[in-house]
Amino acid sequence: MIRREFIESFSSLFAGLLSFPITVFAKFLNIQNAGSTILIKNLITGSEPKKIRYKNFYNEIYISLIEFSTATNYRTYTNSSKRKTVLYLDRDKIKFTAENGFVLLNDQLYNYPYEPVWVEGEIWVCARILAELFNDNTSHKMSFDKANREFIIGKKEVNISNINITSKDNGTLIHIYSDKQFTDKDISLKITNDWFYIDIYGAKVDSDALASRETAGIISEIQVIPFEQSVSFAFKLSRSVESKELIFSDDSNDFYVNLRTSGRQAREDKSKDDLEKQKEAWMVDTIVIDPGHGGKDPGAIGYGNVKEKDIVLAVALKLGEIIQKRLPDVKVIYTRDRDVFPPLWKRTKIANENNGKLFVSLHCNSNNSSRAAGFETFFLSSEKDDKARDVVLMENESIRFESADDQKRYEGINFVLATLAQNAFLKYSQYFASLVQKSLKSKLGPLGMKDRGVSQGPFWVMVGATMPNILIEMGFISNKYEAKLLKQKATQNKIADAICTGIVKYKNDFENAL
Ligand SMILES: [Zn+2]
CATH class of the missing domain: 3.30.457.10 (Copper amine oxidase-like, N-terminal domain)
Incomplete structure (x- = not known):
């Protein structure tokens, strides 16, 4: 569907x-x-x-x-x-x-x-x-x-204003609030796979508002799909239904659908406890650090033969250390903590399997022109800004180092489809990117490094991660001055500290809003 x-x-x-x-x-x-x-x-x-x-x-x-x-x-x-x-x-x-x-x-x-x-x-x-x-x-x-x-x-012009789901002893009751008198000719009920559908001819709804209603009983998800002449309500079922009945209210245009299940109800109504649990699940408690490249993939090779993979690993380890100091309750996961090359798909897999809440991929930029300079932060999107084009091409090059089998994973996948799963996090990624870039600016600006801003681009390493994620290009190692800076422990510490400040601000903002 x-x-x-x-x-x-x-x-x-x-x-x-x-x-x-x-x-x-x-x-x-x-x-x-x-x-x-x-x-x-x-x-x-x-x-x-x-x-x-x-x-x-x-x-x-x-x-x-x-x-x-x-x-x-x-x-x-x-x-x-x-x-x-x-x-x-x-x-x-x-x-x-x-x-x-x-x-x-x-x-x-x-x-x-x-x-x-x-x-x-x-x-x-x-x-x-x-x-x-x-x-x-x-x-x-x-x-x-x-x-x-x-x-x-x-x-908004609607005739179905609300739906309310409650869990009863013998099943789950869906209450449909209606301003229009519908008859059983207008309403059809069906169950396909694990979904229960109520199709209502002549219904007008605000689908976003209704789809976000609380679920209860055997219903775990609601989708509302408006068509030209009708509206289809789809309810994801967590248990099988024994029988279903449509009941019209005596004193209003409202109607009810009762889904009968056998035996006792497995789940109670969503209580306050559930909401607390939900909030806990949202807490920014696990951060995934992805040092780009590694092993057989050196990444960019810069001035004085400095390798991107070495600089990003050093910053990654420092970042993890600072996070542990400033946020002792937060778990830090590395996609690599030594000089090895995990394929790009595996990096997001590690992130997802560990329930990561933020994904930070670290890189250094490079350009044919030794004058190119500055740091920038990207977030994943199928769109790309013009200035992101070179960076996207370069970072996606890592795929070359993957096995033939691994490379097949990327074949024929439409980027727009592949990034759809990320869209839920896009605004968060964008906000996170802006905080990190701002914080980098305050630390690297005084060193004379240029703020290249926040951009978006389709990076393979970020596809599939079900959490907000960003990719940081910390500077150009093709630039003599920046290569020297990036090799220094002092600069690496500054960068790690700046990224951590962005993480702390994001975590505070996000959790305070809950
Ligand atoms: Zn890179």
Whole structure:
């Protein structure tokens, strides 16, 4: 079956990419426009439009969540010591943390470049992002018109507003909240393989919002696939079903599907404990360090015959050591810790098998021109920036050193398909890349090394890793000055320290948002 959400996240991602590098490195701009206001229109309540103040940060319009909630009659909760505010908008809940790029919307983490700020003892958020988050992920229709300074809240046109799954003694009950009167002619139920489908003719839904509903009982996953005339709800079953029945409500347009199972229920409802476990599973507790090349693959050979494989191994080991010091609870996994060559596919396999939460691949750059210089950080994408082309070609060359059998693994695989599994992590990888690059800049800039920025590219070594991952080119060993620097222990320590700082910031931001 087509995984629709993958395709969507794939296309929506590029819009976000455009603005990213500028904002991350943008100077913290705070132009106070005293008396400037935006108009909030709530079409759901139909109340009188209200004006609230705004401020400019990072060249974007920021609004106070508290003022926003007062103007819209929605509830907020603020924890001042943690600088967090939760906004409750009907049944949607969004949590912002000051100076943190992660946002928790209905227990789902999102990452975006415009961090909330803490001003006048309260949280201010980017109006455009607030609208985008709700609009893309909930049944709310929201838009922010920057030119006219108008923020509009509405509802998407839907007739099935919600689904709720509960675990019962004799099975699992699916409650479908409907505004339209459907009959059994409109609804078909079927079970194929391990999936249970409810197809509803004439249904209109907000598929993203419904697909993210909590699962329970024998249902472990929900997918919502809208077609032109109908909507198909697909529920992944963890146990076989004995019988299924459709029940219409007596006092509303809602209806229910009961999936009967024999014997006792294996799993209880998702409780708070489960949520805690889920959070634990997300913790950044294992970091995979991948020193590029090795063994028969020397990588680039630079000035004075210095080999890429040796420099990256030295930095990798130092990085692992620093991580253990600064984050003693974190497990460090190396794809190699000596002068050997693991094939590229095996490196991501090691990362996945060890439940890695971040994957860091270390490399040195090289160019025919000895003047090429600087450090840069890449994240995996099937798209590549122009300036990434040479690096992608060079790093993917490692495949030459793999056995004929191993090389076959890469044949005929479409890169777009191969990177799909990574898309869920793309924004995280991008954010992680920006933090590491920024931190490298503060350590290597003073040595006269150039900041080449963050780029994206299709690197084989990163394909298949189910975690955010980045590839760092620490400098050009084809450049006399940088080759000398990179050979020095002092520089290697600086690089390792800088990467670790990026990891610490990422880990803090990510975990604080949970
Ligand atoms: Zn390399």
